[in-house]
Amino acid sequence: MEVIFKIIRQPENSSPVVQTYVVAAESSNTILDCLNRIKWEQDGTLAFRKNCRNTICGSCAMRINGRSxxxxxxxxxxxxxxxxxxxxxxxxxxxxxxxxxxxxxxxxVIKDLVVDMSSFWNNLEAIAPYVSTAARQIPEREFLQTPQERSRLDQTGNCIMCGACYSECNAREVDPSFVGPHALAKAYRMVADSRDSDTENRLESYNEGTKGVWGCTRCLYCDSVCPMDVAPLEQITKIKQEILAHKQANDSRSIRHRKVLIDLVKEGGWIDERQFGLQVVGNYFKDLKGLIALAPLGLRMLCRGKFPLSFESSQGTSQMRSLIESVEKEKGLGIRD
Known part of the structure; x- marks a missing residue:
C-alpha cells in the first residue's frame, strides 16, 4: 500500500517546513524502515538518528503523529x-x-529529526546518577545484594535514555529548571539502591524547589509514551514518599501542601480551603510574608461572595479517614502523595 509521510524538516535556527514523501509500505514495516527507504531512495539529505533497530539504544526517538x-x-x-x-x-x-x-x-533542532540533547544529559548528570563514592571505597568484598534488593532496581534499570518522556514533559516546557522525568526516574534508582550511602543528601537535592520532584505536574504523559514501561511518574511519586517520610510539615511549602491536604481530607472528607491556604502558604500563621500574599486573594473572594464562613464535612468522612489510614498502615508510611 502507499503511505504519505509528512516529515517536519528544519535546518538549525530556521523555521520548520513540511515535506511530503510517498512510500510503498507493508503493514509490518516500522516507521524507521520507511524513513530509511526515503533517505536511500528519494532524499539523501533527510537527517535522523538510528542505531540498533531493536528497541535497545533509544537513538531513533521522534514524534510520530503527535506523540514521542x-x-x-x-x-x-x-x-x-x-x-x-x-x-x-x-x-x-x-x-x-x-x-x-x-x-x-x-x-x-539541529537538523530535521535530529535534536540537541545537551539539556537532557546535563539534567541527568545533575541528579548524580551513580552509586556514591563513599560506597565504592569499601575494599573488603564485592557489593552484594539480596534478590529482593536487586528487584527494586529492575523497572528503572530498563530506561534506555531515549528522551521520549523528556520530549512530552509539560513541566519541562514551562520550567527550564525542572530536571525532567528521565532524571528523576534514575534518581529513584539511586535512592532504592542498597549499595548507595548518600540517600539523605540525595533527598535534600531532589526536594529543592521545583527543579526536583515538586516541579512535576503529574500529567502522566511520561508514563504513556515510555517504550520500556519505566513509569517515570511512579518513580517520582516514590521519591516524594521518601521525602515526606523524612520531613516535617514546616520544612517547605511543597511538603506542607501534601501533608495538609491529606490531614484536611481525613478531618472533613474534602478540603477546607480556608485552612488549606493558612496552613500551607501561611505555615500555620508562622509565615508573615505568606499570610500577606494571601490577603489580596482573600479580599477578592470576600467581595465576590466566594469566601465560605463555615465548613461542613462531607458525607462518608469517617469512611474516607479509615481508607486513608488503612493505606498508610499498609504502606508503612505517614502519608501518600
Whole structure:
C-alpha cells in the first residue's frame, strides 16, 4: 500500500517546513524502515538518528503523529489503526493514509529529526546518577545484594535514555529548571539502591524547589509514551514518599501542601480551603510574608461572595479517614502523595 509521510524538516535556527514523501509500505514495516527507504531512495539529505533497530539504544526517538515514540518500535499497520480513531481536522477520510513525523520536543533542532540533547544529559548528570563514592571505597568484598534488593532496581534499570518522556514533559516546557522525568526516574534508582550511602543528601537535592520532584505536574504523559514501561511518574511519586517520610510539615511549602491536604481530607472528607491556604502558604500563621500574599486573594473572594464562613464535612468522612489510614498502615508510611 502507499503511505504519505509528512516529515517536519528544519535546518538549525530556521523555521520548520513540511515535506511530503510517498512510500510503498507493508503493514509490518516500522516507521524507521520507511524513513530509511526515503533517505536511500528519494532524499539523501533527510537527517535522523538510528542505531540498533531493536528497541535497545533509544537513538531513533521522534514524534510520530503527535506523540514521542521509537521509530524502530512503531510499525505502519499499528500506527494507521491508531489514527483511524482520530478524526481529521477537516472531517475527511484520506484515500491515501498519512503519517506525520517530527523531531522530539523540549530540545532545539539541529537538523530535521535530529535534536540537541545537551539539556537532557546535563539534567541527568545533575541528579548524580551513580552509586556514591563513599560506597565504592569499601575494599573488603564485592557489593552484594539480596534478590529482593536487586528487584527494586529492575523497572528503572530498563530506561534506555531515549528522551521520549523528556520530549512530552509539560513541566519541562514551562520550567527550564525542572530536571525532567528521565532524571528523576534514575534518581529513584539511586535512592532504592542498597549499595548507595548518600540517600539523605540525595533527598535534600531532589526536594529543592521545583527543579526536583515538586516541579512535576503529574500529567502522566511520561508514563504513556515510555517504550520500556519505566513509569517515570511512579518513580517520582516514590521519591516524594521518601521525602515526606523524612520531613516535617514546616520544612517547605511543597511538603506542607501534601501533608495538609491529606490531614484536611481525613478531618472533613474534602478540603477546607480556608485552612488549606493558612496552613500551607501561611505555615500555620508562622509565615508573615505568606499570610500577606494571601490577603489580596482573600479580599477578592470576600467581595465576590466566594469566601465560605463555615465548613461542613462531607458525607462518608469517617469512611474516607479509615481508607486513608488503612493505606498508610499498609504502606508503612505517614502519608501518600
Amino acid at each position: 515514540a521509537l521509530a524502530c518500535k512503531e510499525n505502519v499497520g499499528s500506527e494507521l489503526a491508531r489514527l483511524q480513531n482520530i478524526p481529521s481536522p477537516e472531517g475527511k477520510v484520506n484515500t491515501i493514509p498519512e503519517i506525520t513525523v517530527a523531531p522530539l520536543g523540549n530540545m532545539p
